[in-house]
Amino acid sequence: MKHVYVSSLHTHVGEQVVLKGWVYNKRDSKGLAFIELRDGSGLVQCVVSEAEVDQDVWTSSQLLTQETSLTVTGTVAEDERQIGGVEVQVAGLEIVGMSEDYPITPKEHGVDFLMNNRHLWLRSRRQWAIMRIRNQVIMSIHNLFQEQGFVQMDAPVLTGNAVEGTSTLFEMDYFDEKAYLTQSGQLYGEAMAMAMGKIYTFGPTFRAEKSKTRRHLTEFWMIEPEMAFYDLDMNMDLAEDLIVRIVSDVLKNCSVELDVLERDREPLERVTKGFPRISYTEAVDLLRSDKTAGMFDKMENDLADEEKALNEELSENKSRYGQAKKWEKRKFDAREIEITKRLSDIEEDRRNLPNWKQSATEFEWGGDFGGSDETVLTWHFDKPIIVHRFPADIKAFYMKRDESDDRLALGIDVLAPEGYGEIVGGGERATDIDFLMRQVRDHNLPAEVFQWYFDLRRFGSVPHSGFGIGLERTITWICKLPHLREAIPFPRLMGRLNP
RNA sequence: UCCUCGGUAGCUCAAUGGUAGAGCAUGCGGCUGUUAACCGCAGGGUUGUAGGUUCAAGUCCUACCCGGGGAGCCA
Incomplete structure (x- = not known):
């Protein structure tokens, strides 16, 4: 008999099928047992009737506990009242592996407890939905870039230098040399963009900052496109296209998942082309406005x-x-x-x-936006916004200056609505080697480790741009999660390394 | 690092300084269509740790440990 997945049951109505999965929950009545079975693709209720099955099948059904694994043979029947619109009338049932005292009960739990049981928490419906949306977001990113001729590349995770010289990085011993876990693949991305035209990296990133907030992880995934011959406007267009693509794919393909999360679709449906673009200076005026x-x-x-x-x-x-x-x-x-x-x-x-x-x-021009300031800015708009042209002092050394105002760097941030803040940061890169060398010196960075980077300007320097998009922050916003830690299978946070 | 809130049963939470409780989970029993099913019974505790105040401390005081989310920093 044919093993099918729960997600395809609606195409097997009236047929007898085999299901393989785990008990998500069970309800009993005299002569009847209702098993909610999950198999990774979905949930379905299986009904065992004492009067209609062999005695050993009934006996087995009485032994089932939460998360016991089993195979079920039965007939698919339509039933509007049930999840997925179908249920299975059980004819045969075989226990594969028993489960005793499963810790995550069908009741509320605290964060600490759930985090300690993250390896099991992932089986819960809500986490299932989030992980599937994560998968969709990842696929959408790859699809968009691949369709547009970008080449995917991997930047090194181990680096000998701290790219921007600002963040606290994880330091390690590399054969008696100091090494750091990467905080960005950007400089390497620039090198590859000069080789391939348009590239994107997709990899883990590490920050050793002691941040204990709902928007920080010590290990997170970042996607960094870098494009030769792209100016700031083209860069903004790409960031916008990417976000619109991700959100529309999720709306189209993750309907069940959004239902499980009880995610209000309306704010997502508004995420269409034409994000408001405001300069840093305009943003400051807005913050200070009546x-x-x-x-x-x-x-x-x-x-x-x-x-x-x-x-x-x-x-x-x-x-x-x-x-x-x-x-x-x-x-x-x-x-x-x-x-x-x-x-x-x-x-x-x-x-x-x-x-x-x-x-x-009371925001003063020249300062960097805090988390609350970003949120306040997005209150004024009904879709993601792009802030551009920041004071050069608060941006990385490699940013190109605005030709019409030397105090400004050609950086961009995309701020997500509903209080989620920055999900994208990037900009147009400096092309002039003398300017860059001066910047490295002014930022007290070791010039010798940037020699290869200067070479990119020595041999055919071109205008180029790029940005980084935080995967978990994007997922957190789309799923409207209370905390970033639910957007990654095994979150790494300050003070939490297990499981 | 700083600010702030918290730590009581396996889990989520109660308990004016005066006999530590409830729901869920577990075990047993009941109920032929349940939807976090329901009903009945039972077991389950060194109240984060170490001191102190008091006739009496889960409760008040001190120190420490652990966790939550906020600042800084950022995706």
């Missing part, structure tokens, strides 16, 4: 209103608790936990709001 101040006041009021409403609900539930039936009490308990969590979030936001407001409304 409009921004008004948005803060509105947010403060909204949070206060929400806090009040939640507190009222809380006390009303408490007064009704005494007469509530048992199942109602349970509901109240669950809701109380939910409200308490939200209230502490609101409290933290209200504590931070004055600082954010001050940071935005």
Whole structure:
């Protein structure tokens, strides 16, 4: 008999099939057992009826526990009420491997516990959906670049120099020499772009910064295209095309996954060509505007209103608790936990709001945007925005200067909406060797390790541009996740190296 | 590194300084269509660690350890 995957069951209605997978959850009744089976491609309910199967099949079904692996033989039937619109009437059932005391129960869990059990957490529905969207994002990136004639290249992970000289890198011993884990493949990408025209790297990146926030990992994946003969505008066009492509592919191909995540599609459907492009200087004016101040006041009021409403609900539930039936009490308990969590979030936001407001409304030209400033900027628009032409002092040494204003570097950042902030950073690269040598000196970087980089300007220097897009940040935004750590199978964070 | 919140049963959380509880999970029993099923019973604890205050500490004080998310920095 034919082994089929759950995802293709709707094409086998009325047929007998074999399924291989794990028990996701089980419900019992007298003479009936309902098994939610998962096989990686999806979930389906399998029904075992004592009256219709051999005694040993029934006995086996009674032994099933969460995550026991099994093979099931049965007939596919349409049933609108079920996940995927089908269910399987079981005729045969064989246990492959038992599972005892599976730690992740069908109930809420804390972050620490789930992270310690990441190897098992990945089996949960929500994580399944995220990992499949990650796969789609990766495929979309490769497809777009390959269709446009880019050559994929791998930059070295081990490097002898700190590229931008700013970030803290992981240092290691390389045969009695100092080596670092790469923080960017960009300089190598530039070399390859001079060889191949258009290239992109797709690889891991490392930062040793002691950041404990929802937008930082110590190891993350970055895609860095680099194009010869591309100016800043062409660079922005490409970044925009890439993001539009990724989002539209996810909308088209990951419908089930977005449903599982309960992701609101509307903000994603607005991600179409024509991202607002504003200069750094315009962005600073926007931050300092009355409009921004008004948005803060509105947010403060909204949070206060929400806090009040939640507190009222809380006390009303408490007064009704005494007469509530048992199942109602349970509901109240669950809701109380939910409200308490939200209230502490609101409290933290209200504590931070004055600082954010001050940071935005008193922003001085020349400074770098903080996380909250980026979020505030995106409040003013309904799709991702591109900020360009930053003060040269806050950007990397290799950035080309703006010909009409020497204080400015031709950098770009793409900021994602809904508070997710920077997902792309890049710009047009400097082409003049004397300028670059001066920059290296002014940034106190060791000139000798950049000799090969200077060669790119010695032998046929051309205008060129590129950017880096953070894979996990992009996924986090598209899935609207609360934290970056769910966007990668095994996140590496400060203080967490296992599993 | 700094700020801030937290650590109670396997998990999620309760407990005005006065006998440590509930739900989920587990085990047993019940229920022929369940959807985080439901109902009944049972087992399950050195309250993060070390000190201190007190007649009495989960609760108060001090130090340390671990975790959350925020600043800095960035994708």
